[in-house]
Amino acid sequence: MGNILRFTYHPRLRRLLVHPAAIGAYDPRTFNQQSAPIVRNQALAKLDALEAALSAIPLESYQQVPEFSQQIDRAVKKEMDQAKLKGTTPLPPEIADAAVRRFVRAWFYEAITSSTWRVQKFGNIRPGFFLTAATLLEAASRRAVKSATDKPLSVYVAAKDAINASYDARQAEAAATFKRAAEAAERKRAAALDAAIKRTPPVQETSTSLQGEAALTVPPGDFTIIAEDTTTDQHLRWSIPVPRDRASPPTIELTDANALKATVTTIASAAPQPTYPKAAGLSETDRAEYNLRYGSRLLKSWASASLLRGALPVGDDLELLDSPMGFAFQLRAESTNVFNTLRMTDNDMAARFFKDILAPYLQALPSDLRTTGGSQAFEAVSLRVAGRKKSFADQYAVGERFVLTYTFRVADVESYAKQIIDAQQLLDRSHITHDQVGRITVKLVAAQ
Numbered sequence: 461m462g463n464i465l466r467f468t469y470h471p472r473l474r475r476l477l478v479h480p481a482a483i484g485a486y487d488p489r490t491f492n493q494q495s496a497p498i499v500r501n502q503a504l505a506k507l508d509a510l511e512a513a514l515s516a517i518p519l520e521s522y523q524q525v526p527e528f529s530q531q532i533d534r535a536v537k538k539e540m541d542q543a544k545l546k547g548t549t550p551l552p553p554e555i556a557d558a559a560v561r562r563f564v565r566a567w568f569y570e571a572i573t574s575s576t577w578r579v580q581k582f583g584n585i586r587p588g589f590f591l592t593a594a595t596l597l598e599a600a601s602r603r604a605v606k607s608a609t610d611k612p613l614s615v616y617v618a619a620k621d622a623i624n625a626s627y628d629a630r631q632a633e634a635a636a637t638f639k640r641a642a643e644a645a646e647r648k649r650a651a652a653l654d655a656a657i658k659r660t661p662p663v664q665e666t667s668t669s670l671q672g673e674a675a676l677t678v679p680p681g682d683f684t685i686i687a688e689d690t691t692t693d694q695h696l697r698w699s700i701p702v703p704r705d706r707a708s709p710p711t712i713e714l715t716d717a718n719a720l721k722a723t724v725t726t727i728a729s730a731a732p733q734p735t736y737p738k739a740a741g742l743s744e745t746d747r748a749e750y751n752l753r754y755g756s757r758l759l760k761s762w763a764s765a766s767l768l769r770g771a772l773p774v775g776d777d778l779e780l781l782d783s784p785m786g787f788a789f790q791l792r793a794e795s796t797n798v799f800n801t802l803r804m805t806d807n808d809m810a811a812r813f814f815k816d817i818l819a820p821y822l823q824a825l826p827s828d829l830r831t832t833g834g835s836q837a838f839e840a841v842s843l844r845v846a847g848r849k850k851s852f853a854d855q856y857a858v859g860e861r862f863v864l865t866y867t868f869r870v871a872d873v874e875s876y877a878k879q880i881i882d883a884q885q886l887l888d889r890s891h892i893t894h895d896q897v898g899r900i901t902v903k904l905v906a907a908q
Contacts, residue, residue: 472524473585477593481516488601493594510587515564519556522563527583535563602776613745613752662686678702687714696720734836736787739780750789751777754834758789761828765821766793771845779842783867784891786839793817795847798859802851806894810864810902813845818866819883826874835870842867863895 478486483496493499497513522532536551536559543555551559564587571579571586578584663683668674676685687698696719700712737746755778763773771793779790795817799809821843829835843866848859868890876886887902894900 469583469585470526473527473583476517476521476525477590478597479517479521481518482513482590483594483597489605491598491601493591493598496594498590498594510590511564511568514567514587514590515557515561517560519551519560522560525583527585528563531566531581532559532563535559535566538562599776606776609748610752613748617749617752680704685712689714736839739782739787742780747777747780750780750837754778754789754829754832754837757828757832758791758825761824762791762793762821765824766817769816769820770797771795771817781842783840783842785867785869788840788842788867789838790842790844792844793846795845797847799847799849800852801849802853804849806862806897806900807902809847809849809862810892810894810900811904813847813864814866814883814887814902815904817845818843822868822873822886823877826870826877829870838870840867840869841873865893865895867891 476482480486482498483491483493497516498510500509519532519536522528536556539555539559539562540546540551543552545551545555567579567582568587570581571588579586663678664676666674666676682704683702685698685700685702687700689696696714696716698714698719700714700718702712703710742750758778759773759776766773772795774792774794779792781788781790783790795813799812804812822841825841826835829837844863845866846861846863848861850857850859868886872881872886872889875881876883881889884904887904892900892902
């Protein structure tokens with residue numbers, strides 16, 4: 461194990477690291493390092509953007525930092541000598557700006573040419589520290605905002621759950637009362653039918669398949685056809701009078717339209733189907749509530765599954781989206797592996813990601829959802845894994861980045877976890893995309 465080095469810097473340096481010229485206007489609710497001037501400049505490359513942003517920081521800000529005092533004074537002196545100005549002369553703005561640019565150029569040159577991380581002339585402060593500070597500031601801002609909003613959100617969620625629990629209890633009580641009455645009515649109906657059949661036996665009885673036909677011989681007089689569908693859970697019933705005037709044999713079609721209205725037992729036993737929101741229509745409060753309810757457990761399990769298998773989890777929140785499989789949460793990771801394209805195809809790489817990272821996570825996912833009360837919260841789960849590939853024939857080549865997105869129905873994941881379906885069946889039912897080619901199929905048998 462290597463030693464951990466800790467450094468203490470002057471508070472004025474800390475203020476310099478978050479100067480508006482470097483990070484822009486700061487708002488903890490919206491700060492994004494990718495939008496900071498040190499990173500984002502459409503006209504400049506990344507390193508040039510950093511240099512331009514640091515050159516925009518006023519001279520006075522650098523002069524207040526003890527680690528930079530010697531080098532910034534030297535830059536000022538050189539600019540004054542070049543402009544033939546005396547030390548007592550007030551420093552013109554253009555000279556101050558030129559001194560800052562000279563200082564920053566010397567700083568960058570020292571950092572680039574140094575064979576170690578140390579930049580002794582500049583207090584061992586590398587320009588890249590500004591990028592690191594922006595990254596840490598973004599993470600700290602998110603934690604601070606989340607900490608500030610989680611407490612009132614928790615109170616809101618608890619109150620909402622209490623109202624829903626009360627409503628559910630009343631609804632369950634009403635449903636039970638209605639079901640008891642419906643069953644009693646059904647028994648009474650059945651008894652009445654039995655008594656009627658005993659008094660007046662049917663003229664004719666027959667049965668047929670759902671799409672079949674049946675011929676009935678009905679003598680003259682007033683008669684009614686009584687029918688019941690016992691092949692589906694709808695249990696449709698019909699009571700259709702036969703016309704007295706039957707010059708020719710009538711054809712009577714039994715359809716949903718001429719069936720009797722739903723019976724009380726059918727209404728009482730109907731199971732409600734879960735409904736899901738559209739991610740595009742969720743408010744920020746809605747998204748925060750999903751993260752508060754389910755995010756911690758799901759993200760923790762994903763971090764464990766990915767870190768143990770050479771991947772780094774990305775993001776601190778659940779991403780909610782409208783996937784091809786319905787309303788889903790998405791988790792992301794960056795693999796540290798580089799695949800050899802001389803030996804592995806895209807199918808091999810996708811299969812490797814599934815077996816190494818996704819399969820262990822998916823086997824534990826139903827338990828995580830049940831623990832958080834989220835078994836019915838999502839229709840699907842989307843797992844997005846990025847990796848790199850290159851030909852190992854060129855040892856100096858930079859790996860080409862690719863992204864695979866696997867989307868599974870939660871119901872299929874539950875079947876997989878219970879070993880009702882195997883891994884290949886789960887993949888066959890999923891939706892998998894490769895950012896370079898679009899949707900793909902993954903075959904485990906063909907993979908190396």
